[in-house]
Amino acid sequence: MEIQPLPLLPELSAKTLTQLRRYASLLSVANERVRLTGPHDKETLWHDHIEDCLHVLPLLPLSGAVVDVGTGGGLPGVVLAICRPDLKFTLLDSLSRKMKALNEIVAALELGNAEVVCARSEDFAAACREQYDAAVVRAVSEAGVIAEYLAPLVREGGVLAAMKGSSVGDELAPLEGRWNALGLSEPKLYEYDLKDHKSYMLLWKKSAPCPAAYPRKPGRAEKKLWWR
Numbered sequence: 001m002e003i004q005p006l007p008l009l010p011e012l013s014a015k016t017l018t019q020l021r022r023y024a025s026l027l028s029v030a031n032e033r034v035r036l037t038g039p040h041d042k043e044t045l046w047h048d049h050i051e052d053c054l055h056v057l058p059l060l061p062l063s064g065a066v067v068d069v070g071t072g073g074g075l076p077g078v079v080l081a082i083c084r085p086d087l088k089f090t091l092l093d094s095l096s097r098k099m100k101a102l103n104e105i106v107a108a109l110e111l112g113n114a115e116v117v118c119a120r121s122e123d124f125a126a127a128c129r130e131q132y133d134a135a136v137v138r139a140v141s142e143a144g145v146i147a148e149y150l151a152p153l154v155r156e157g158g159v160l161a162a163m164k165g166s167s168v169g170d171e172l173a174p175l176e177g178r179w180n181a182l183g184l185s186e187p188k189l190y191e192y193d194l195k196d197h198k199s200y201m202l203l204w205k206k207s208a209p210c211p212a213a214y215p216r217k218p219g220r221a222e223k224k225l226w227w228r
């Protein structure tokens, strides 16, 4: 599969950078009470997590609603909501202790364009099927599994963006030519540099409705892979 360079990141205003720094502080403090993400110190959070999440920005739609599935402490959803106040974000995760802490962070940041929802994506899809213009995901599962979570939530013509590590090639190999089973185009694969390593972004277009059989009931996607 051809790997393309990620389009350039937009310039961020001083106000946006201040908000992002404030998010790093709030996440660092909250992380001491509830484990929202790995590192605690602000600088590591900034370089390894917040700067990483900025790379989703060039792939977001011009307008509409975006869902971040498995958002944890708000990565990438809070970063994107700060940078794109013109889009509406749903920050979704099934762990209530994380969503309670994230609610406090969102309130402290006065992020009017983000709502925190505590639910499994498979259950959430029953209420909000094909209502989003885009879905984003970071560090949740392998490519095929996250596609089953995200595809039912996005409208036809919308996009799905997944932040991936170096295992992405192995994850994609068995799925070549099979994505239309979820109503998806073949994905584009983008590469970008992060500190001392390369990172990857997958982008699918929702080209047809997702069959009603997906998503299966909670937990099924990981136990019985749809493409096997």
Ligand SMILES: C[S@@+](CC[C@H](N)C(=O)[O-])C[C@H]1O[C@@H](n2cnc3c(N)ncnc32)[C@H](O)[C@@H]1O
Residues within 6 Å of the ligand: 036, 037, 069, 070, 071, 072, 073, 074, 075, 076, 092, 093, 094, 095, 098, 119, 120, 121, 122, 137, 138, 139, 140, 149
């Ligand atoms: C490793 S954390 C990643 C959190 C965040 N995206 C990040 O990059 O730091 C994975 C999160 O996905 C959530 N998760 C996994 N599957 C999910 C699903 N189907 N629906 C909602 N949340 C899910 C877990 O509860 C967990 O908080």
